Amino acid sequence: MTATLTVVRAGPAMTVQDLGRPGHVDQGLSTGGAADRIALLEATALLAAPRVQPAIEMAGSGGTFTCDAPLRFALTGAPMRATIDSAPIAWNATHRLRPGQELTIGGALAGSYGYLTCAGGIAEQPWLGSLSAHLAAGIGGPLKQGGSLTLGDDPAPDSPAMTLPPADRFSGGDIRLMPGPQSALFDATTTQRFFGTGFTRGAQANRQGVRLDHAGAPFASAMTGGLASDFIVSGDVQMTGDGVPYVLLGECQTIGGYPRIGTVLPQDLPRVAQAPIGATLRFVRISLEQADADIRDEATVLKDLRRAVQPRVRDPHDISDLLSYQLISGVTCGDDLERT
Amino acid sequence: MPRLKPANCPSAAEILPLGQDGALVRFAIVSSPAATGAVQAFKAAIQAADLPGVTQTATSLASVLVRFDPAATTRAAINARLAALLEQRDWMQAEMPAVRRTWSIPVAFGGDTGPQLDEAAALAGLTPQQAVDELTTADLRVLAIGFAPGQPYVGLLPERWDMPRQPQLTPQVPAGALIVAVRQLVLFTNPNATGWRHIGQSGFRPFSDRRADPFALQQGDAIRLIPVSASEIQTLTANQPDGLGGAHCTVVG
Numbered sequence: 178m179t180a181t182l183t184v185v186r187a188g189p190a191m192t193v194q195d196l197g198r199p200g201h202v203d204q205g206l207s208t209g210g211a212a213d214r215i216a217l218l219e220a221t222a223l224l225a226a227p228r229v230q231p232a233i234e235m236a237g238s239g240g241t242f243t244c245d246a247p248l249r250f251a252l253t254g255a256p257m258r259a260t261i262d263s264a265p266i267a268w269n270a271t272h273r274l275r276p277g278q279e280l281t282i283g284g285a286l287a288g289s290y291g292y293l294t295c296a297g298g299i300a301e302q303p304w305l306g307s308l309s310a311h312l313a314a315g316i317g318g319p320l321k322q323g324g325s326l327t328l329g330d331d332p333a334p335d336s337p338a339m340t341l342p343p344a345d346r347f348s349g350g351d352i353r354l355m356p357g358p359q360s361a362l363f364d365a366t367t368t369q370r371f372f373g374t375g376f377t378r379g380a381q382a383n384r385q386g387v388r389l390d391h392a393g394a395p396f397a398s399a400m401t402g403g404l405a406s407d408f409i410v411s412g413d414v415q416m417t418g419d420g421v422p423y424v425l426l427g428e429c430q431t432i433g434g435y436p437r438i439g440t441v442l443p444q445d446l447p448r449v450a451q452a453p454i455g456a457t458l459r460f461v462r463i464s465l466e467q468a469d470a471d472i473r474d475e476a477t478v479l480k481d482l483r484r485a486v487q488p489r490v491r492d493p494h495d496i497s498d499l500l501s502y503q504l505i506s507g508v509t510c511g512d513d514l515e516r517t
Numbered sequence: 518m519p520r521l522k523p524a525n526c527p528s529a530a531e532i533l534p535l536g537q538d539g540a541l542v543r544f545a546i547v548s549s550p551a552a553t554g555a556v557q558a559f560k561a562a563i564q565a566a567d568l569p570g571v572t573q574t575a576t577s578l579a580s581v582l583v584r585f586d587p588a589a590t591t592r593a594a595i596n597a598r599l600a601a602l603l604e605q606r607d608w609m610q611a612e613m614p615a616v617r618r619t620w621s622i623p624v625a626f627g628g629d630t631g632p633q634l635d636e637a638a639a640l641a642g643l644t645p646q647q648a649v650d651e652l653t654t655a656d657l658r659v660l661a662i663g664f665a666p667g668q669p670y671v672g673l674l675p676e677r678w679d680m681p682r683q684p685q686l687t688p689q690v691p692a693g694a695l696i697v698a699v700r701q702l703v704l705f706t707n708p709n710a711t712g713w714r715h716i717g718q719s720g721f722r723p724f725s726d727r728r729a730d731p732f733a734l735q736q737g738d739a740i741r742l743i744p745v746s747a748s749e750i751q752t753l754t755a756n757q758p759d760g761l762g763g764a765h766c767t768v769v770g
Contacts, residue, residue: 203574203736205667205668205706314666315706315726404546407541410536440535469591
């Protein structure tokens with residue numbers, strides 16, 4: 178049956194996100210969508226959903242939710258403290274919420290963006306084929322306390338609880354960078370220094386981009402100021418006028434006049450988006466040929482994730498109503514098998 | 518360096534990578550009337566050629582983006598077809614396509630609604646009144662749409678308007694702001710920081726997700742700026758729930 182999810186308490190930056198609106202670059206609209214697209218694919222695999230469902234993206238911390246009908250959901254992306262009626266529940270797993278229960282999702286334990294995905298999806302009205310809030314474009318907005326979302330029907334409400342092994346993209350690390358149209362505007366010395374620098378994910382970050390801090394000189398290029406504004410794709414590493422690098426994410430501008438030193442491979446972009454403040458990121462230079470040979474399309478990633486999901490075996494410590502279960506189905510003398 | 522310059526190409530166009538599924542044909546690194554003509558004509562040629570595996574083409578001021586499906590084709594195949602098209606003619610001699618639509622957009626120049634008009638006019642070697650006269654009579658086209666949804670890059674202005682972006686960003690200019698730099702005007706979709714100079718204000722919103730036609734402008738549209746008073750912009754903004762701010766569109770022919 179159709180259910181409603183109510184937002185009892187909203188974190189500061191919770192939005193509905195799916196895979197965004199691709200194909201509108203000629204109208205100046207960037208794709209947008211989930212900051213960590215892999216997290217949406219993980220939820221799809223965990224819920225055995227036929228297609229990727231929109232999720233509630235929670236930046237930094239989540240909120241408190243209730244439902245008016247039994248609800249099967251998945252928690253993916255940055256692990257956050259999560260409870261149902263104060264009993265802790267596992268991340269990267271599916272769970273059930275019953276009417277009257279409260280799901281509370283607190284602060285991130287690692288990474289930046291956590292995702293709550295309901296098995297039946299969200300049955301609100303899409304715009305240009307997507308439910309994603311695009312904050313930079315002024316489409317939609319954050320979820321508010323007291324708000325609610327109409328949910329779609331769960332196609333398989335009786336599916337067993339599932340889990341995925343934890344992912345490792347929540348603490349920065351190595352990021353592969355392919356060359357782009359303006360790479361040659363940076364001289365060899367500057368480029369070499371860029372690839373030799375350990376960057377710190379700055380405090381200034383949103384769905385448009387992440388600022389990278391470093392000790393040392395800025396990364397200057399030829400031709401700043403007079404460049405014709407040119408196309409940008411998400412993953413581009415842009416140097417602002419003062420030579421500070423920003424990695425551009427899904428809500429980035431579609432064209433711009435600042436030079437970009439290269440493009441992060443799409444499969445590494447969630448690692449950038451998820452890097453918490455202070456995490457170290459390093460760029461690894463890869464050739465165009467390597468980049469073109471290493472395309473990981475999302476359909477393949479999803480297929481692999483569907484194979485990796487496993488039934489969730491519950492730890493008795495996590496079962497709040499343990500005593501209501503029949504744990505022993507029979508008692509014998511212990512030597513039954515020997516007696517014939 | 519990952520670039521490809523066709524051997525027999527009469528123009529200085531380069532074919533460059535933009536992501537794993539993109540090739541960028543760049544005719545120039547700075548804006549020029551020849552480059553804006555070239556990109557419009559070259560985009561039309563790509564679309565007419567109907568290249569297999571191409572999913573989207575789009576133009577910026579001096580380049581054409583060609584997106585392809587790497588599962589259906591390869592970068593090498595796309596680059597070869599683009600190089601062959603580049604060799605067909607000197608694209609830098611191509612004319613802008615004929616005007617199909619003309620937009621008249623009311624704008625209040627100077628004062629609080631355009632605090633940097635005097636400064637921008639001085640950089641162009643004009644008095645503020647001469648600057649407004651030139652901007653409201655110039656032959657302007659939408660050269661590209663981008664940065665923000667529906668946001669037009671309009672030009673090209675005469676060479677005296679070839680002023681660089683400011684070294685320091687203006688922290689915020691409002692939606693509907695008319696800003697100028699590098700021989701172009703932009704009408705801002707959303708409030709934003711900018712390195713361009715804020716010279717006027719319109720009630721025109723190039724994008725609204727509540728409008729039947731959310732993206733008002735198309736690339737190639739002719740633009741005529743109509744000088745009005747600041748109070749008239751206020752009235753037009755208040756009385757026009759469609760967000761067009763008194764602008765209207767005439768279809769030619």
